[in-house]
Amino acid sequence: MELKILAKNTLMLASPKVLKFLIGIVRTKLIALFLGITGTGIVNQLQMTINEISAFTLTSLPEGMVKLIAQQNSINIDIEKTASIIKTYLMLLIPITIVITVLGYVFASEMTMYIFGDLKYKLYFQIGFIALPISIFSTTSYALLNAHKEIKSMALSEVAIIILNLIIFIPLIYFYRLTGGVVYVTLSFIVTFSVYAYFVRKNVFVKLNLSFTLIKKALYSSEYLKVLLGFISFGIIGGTYYIFTEITIRAIVVSELGIDKLGIYAPITAWSSLFVGFIFPALRTYLFPRLSEAKSDGEINAVLNDVFRLMTFVTLPFIIVGISIRDWIIPLFYSQEFMEASIYLPFHFAAILLTVWIYPFSQVFAPTGRLKIYLILGIIGETTSLGLVYFLVPKFGLYGYLAKFTIAPFFVLLTYSIYFTVAIKFKLKKENMNIIIYSTLSVLLLLLFRNLQIYLQILGAGLLFSIVFLLKKQELDFLLNKIRRK
Numbered sequence: 001m002e003l004k005i006l007a008k009n010t011l012m013l014a015s016p017k018v019l020k021f022l023i024g025i026v027r028t029k030l031i032a033l034f035l036g037i038t039g040t041g042i043v044n045q046l047q048m049t050i051n052e053i054s055a056f057t058l059t060s061l062p063e064g065m066v067k068l069i070a071q072q073n074s075i076n077i078d079i080e081k082t083a084s085i086i087k088t089y090l091m092l093l094i095p096i097t098i099v100i101t102v103l104g105y106v107f108a109s110e111m112t113m114y115i116f117g118d119l120k121y122k123l124y125f126q127i128g129f130i131a132l133p134i135s136i137f138s139t140t141s142y143a144l145l146n147a148h149k150e151i152k153s154m155a156l157s158e159v160a161i162i163i164l165n166l167i168i169f170i171p172l173i174y175f176y177r178l179t180g181g182v183v184y185v186t187l188s189f190i191v192t193f194s195v196y197a198y199f200v201r202k203n204v205f206v207k208l209n210l211s212f213t214l215i216k217k218a219l220y221s222s223e224y225l226k227v228l229l230g231f232i233s234f235g236i237i238g239g240t241y242y243i244f245t246e247i248t249i250r251a252i253v254v255s256e257l258g259i260d261k262l263g264i265y266a267p268i269t270a271w272s273s274l275f276v277g278f279i280f281p282a283l284r285t286y287l288f289p290r291l292s293e294a295k296s297d298g299e300i301n302a303v304l305n306d307v308f309r310l311m312t313f314v315t316l317p318f319i320i321v322g323i324s325i326r327d328w329i330i331p332l333f334y335s336q337e338f339m340e341a342s343i344y345l346p347f348h349f350a351a352i353l354l355t356v357w358i359y360p361f362s363q364v365f366a367p368t369g370r371l372k373i374y375l376i377l378g379i380i381g382e383t384t385s386l387g388l389v390y391f392l393v394p395k396f397g398l399y400g401y402l403a404k405f406t407i408a409p410f411f412v413l414l415t416y417s418i419y420f421t422v423a424i425k426f427k428l429k430k431e432n433m434n435i436i437i438y439s440t441l442s443v444l445l446l447l448l449f450r451n452l453q454i455y456l457q458i459l460g461a462g463l464l465f466s467i468v469f470l471l472k473k474q475e476l477d478f479l480l481n482k483i484r485r486k
Helices: 002-058 061-075 079-106 108-116 119-129 131-147 151-208 212-217 222-257 259-293 297-324 326-333 341-350 352-362 371-396 398-423 430-448 453-470 473-485
Strands: none
Touching (some): 002 108, 002 151, 002 222, 002 259, 061 222, 079 108, 079 119, 079 212, 079 222, 108 119, 108 222, 119 151, 131 151, 222 259, 259 297, 259 352, 259 398, 297 326, 297 352, 297 430, 341 398, 341 430, 352 398, 352 430, 371 398, 430 453
């Protein structure tokens, strides 16, 4: 029953992100055609920088607000308490956002050199950085929708954002090339903020008779502040270190290999990010409240087993197809300039399984009050990534950067598995162990045959067909019913 509910909710939330995935492929193709390798690397770096600094500035505050509102709403919907939570949240977020934004412009030259490796791109950094406060507050709007379980609004907002961003992207990239691509990064965040704000106003504020006047007049709460500070302290330490390692890792690649090498790797990170981008957020929206409700280790174990099973079944076809036809899809969606990416793609895609298996574990920490151990393990994981890149990139080029996505996740998964085996007596069910063994053998075979194109595609087709035999009868019936309804 849990698996069916999990699949239904995840499918509902992930459906609009499939559109995002497809449009994302079109967008990356156009970026590759009009901007080339260097331009692709610049746009990719700029988007990554805004997202990472935004995540750092938020410092897990949205999760804290979601938890407070969800807990309060589980008892009864009290508008005054909701307003108090939002006011306390904004009292923390607004000054932090102002400080980070000002610092970004004060140190614009240093940031430009660190991120792009050349001061001539300073204007691009300054244009893109306008999006930082906008990105922060759009995430806040999304958190309010999440806290009030406005699933339909979240799905509709995603679709609206995708369509509107595509409309502004095409003329900008066509007529203004790299400058248009940089301006698009900023405008895309403005569109995101506007759409989320519209749905929050319509489906949260109007429904609850909530207003900014009421929020302004609401009482400040030391109790809510204490909870939010717990999240913010975790976020500041973990977020600062994460931002440092991620930007440093990319700076090492730019310094040692040039920004064009990041452009070469862009198809791989773009496709893997698009995939996890429509699966992970959908799954998290369901898992956070579900794990918060769990009353025993056995219940957490049951949820984890269902998530492992669902995520493996969803991910494996993507990996098989991606590795099998990479020599077709890279020139199709990018250009021949990016064919070097086909060397690294099989290993990176194979390691997506590790990321997918890490994710359910990572979602247990916050809802069950394990933020401190999560912080420690997170720092260890990021340090491993940084160390691998620092030592391997100068010697092995992009293979050293690849190690961040392959070797580092293996150690993180091993660490999480050991911790939860001890902490909650975690144990995989036999049927789930079978699918994980099958998945591991499948990717190893794909890597073995990666340079034998015809045999690789035959193997890929066979592995895709074989997945059906691992489904339980009720799972197969559920899948067939969904297909028939389509």
